[in-house]
Amino acid sequence: MTRLVFFCGHAGAGKTSLAKRLIGPLIRQSGEAFCLLDKDTVYGAYSxxxxxxxxxxxxxxDSPVYLQHLRDPEYAGLMEVARENLALGVNALVVGPFSREIRSGALFDRAWLGIGDDIGVHVVWVDLDEDDARARIVARANPxxxxxxxxxxxxxxxxFVPAAASYPGLIxxxxxxxxxxxxxxxxQALLARTR
Structure with missing residues (x-):
């Protein structure tokens, strides 16, 4: 069973750092191929x-123009790249905020994801309080x-901060x-086989 793992959360939460920290151990412990698809890397220059x-x-x-015209196509393209890798037998770690998609339940909907029952899905919400996240954003000085x-x-x-009780599949x-x-x-949670 190939794995689709989402690292979600707000700016400054450390999603990308966490995914990068875990991809090596995931490869070593599972003996499987993984790719890392970070929305900012995949679409940065284009956007x-x-x-x-x-x-x-x-x-x-983050402006209304970006949110209205570019956000959703970026996410759609990111998911298409993930599905191509999954079809080749490569597990995909996908990094992006995905707050809308969690709130709506889309990340837990196989039809929206465009995947079959042969793909294991894990959704990780990376928590960091607002003050700490803002401090990290200021410190990293990303334009x-x-x-x-x-x-x-x-x-x-x-x-948006998802309540665990409302999203039982959320880690x-x-x-x-x-x-x-x-x-x-x-x-260990990500290595567990899920449906």
């Missing part, structure tokens, strides 16, 4: 070019975060100060 044309700001990744920081009061209203990971045991527990 910069489009946003330069649309708004004059190549680093815009793509400029709009978000300049409009933080608007952005923070969209910071929560507290990324405030993870220790090796936390990573090991998550690793």
């Amino acid at each position: 910069a070019s489009v946003m330069q044309v649309l708004t004059g700001d190549p680093n815009d990744r 793509n975060d400029a709009y978000k920081l300049a409009h933080w009061d608007d952005y923070r209203l969209r910071r 929560r990971f507290d990324n405030t100060a993870p220790c090796p045991d936390d990573d090991a527990a998550l690793l």
Whole structure:
């Protein structure tokens, strides 16, 4: 059974760092092939070019223009790349916020994902409180975060935090100060076979 693993959460939560930390152990312990598909890596240069044309700001990744015209096509393309890898027998770690897709239940819907019952799905929500996330965003000084920081009061209203009881298939990971045991527990959860 091939695995589709999502690392979801808000900006600054540490989704990409966590996925990169776990991909080596996942490969070693499972003996299987994995690929890492980070939305910002896959679509970064493309989105910069489009946003330069649309708004004059190549680093815009959070304005109403981006959210209306570019966000959903990015996610659709990311899922298409994941499905191509899965069809080749390569497990896929997919990194992106995906907050809308969790809220709507789409990430738990095989029809929306476009996958069959032969794919094991895990959805990890990377938790980090707002103040810590904002501090990490400021510290990393990524130009793509400029709009978000300049409009933080608007952005923070969209910071959806899924309640575990409402999303029983969701794996929560507290990324405030993870220790090796936390990573090991998550690793074992991801190696478990699921439907």
